[in-house]
Every structure is written in structure tokens, then in C-alpha cells.
Amino acid sequence: EDQVTQSPEALRLQEGESSSLNCSYTVSGLRGLFWYRQDPGKGPEFLFTLYSAGEEKEKERLKATLTKKESFLHITAPKPEDSATYLCAVQVFGNEKLTFGTGTRLTIIP
């Protein structure tokens, strides 16, 4: 069974304090790993897709990386508006289903 585990569950950072969120996965045949951001009361918003180990994607203060067992979402010099829940999800070959982790709730304190 495909499994996705995110850690930590919650993270509080001071504004400007860089850190990383982890998404570890156990799947057979990774087709893609996805990162989403979810603000309270809203639907998730797409951030990145990673397809192969060693791949990196960047967007503003966010950078996502992928290895054969896990993905990291690095947040550099975060601002309060980066506060949200960050979700990762995986898709395997031969299956259109997405399996999500339970998310990391990130709070950036001004």
C-alpha cells in the first residue's frame, strides 16, 4: 500500500528563520510527487511537481527537492504570508489515484 508521511505535523518559525518540511513516501514506481499549499477554509493550491530523484523546483522562497525516499520543501527567509498547511501527494505508474499526506501546518511569527 502506498504511504506518504509528512513531518513535522506543525512548525512555528520566526520571520526570516529558514527551515525544511519533510515528505517521506513508500510506493512502488513513483510517477510524480506533488506539493500543495492550503490556507484555512480554502482548497489546496498547486505548488510543484517532481518526477525523478535529484530534481529541484523553485518558486519565490520555496524550493522542493526529491530523493528516492523523500522530498523536502525548503523555505528560505519566510514571511507571515507563507503561513499555511503544506501537503504532499504521490502518484504511481499505472494508477491515476493521488495519495496525500496529512500535511505540515506552518506558522510564521512576525
Add this chain to the structure above:
Amino acid sequence: EAQVTQNPRYLITVTGKKLTVTCSQNMNHEYMSWYRQDPGLGLRQIYYSMNVEVTDKGDVPEGYKVSRKEKRNFPLILESPSPNQTSLYFCASSSGTTNNEQFFGPGTRLTVL
């Protein structure tokens, strides 16, 4: 504006009373899906559709039905709702027939008494 819309946004109902949550997208996307989100369990896929008249089960399809008669619409039907279907529901769509970048709707909060 490109968007996924869901109606209603909030619904309180009673056990056994059939209901439908509508989902519509204006991006001409082939792929659409329904999720439920519960505390501690994350987002779980209920059903998905890769194109008109093509639907398939996700992880938690029991108690739900879907149909895809038109490309833009993907309604979620609860024939006989039960309290364990109380949840936050999201519809999503993406281009192509795979789970690429998905656009999510605003969510429907359903309470079944």
C-alpha cells in the same frame, strides 16, 4: 477567470436524505476528482474521472456515486448519507488525463445528523 466551483458550500442534512454536491470547471479539463478531508486523515480520493463517461474509484468510494455526462460537470451523489460522511469535500480538475497540476474548488462542508 479559470475556476472550479462547488455548490452548496455548506450543507446540514439528516441521515438517509439523498443529496447532490455539484462541481463545475471552466478550463476544459479532462480529469476531475472528488476528495474528502478529515482531521488526522488528510485528503482522501473518493472518485475520479479521466473523461466524459469514464469514472473510477479512489480510496474511499463506499456510499458515494458520481457521473460525468458533460466535460465541465462532475456531481457527487450521496444516495443515503450517514453521519460518517460528515466531512469537508473538495472537487478538483486538471488538464490531460492524469493527475498533473490540479485546481481545487473552495470546498463543501457537509454535516449529516
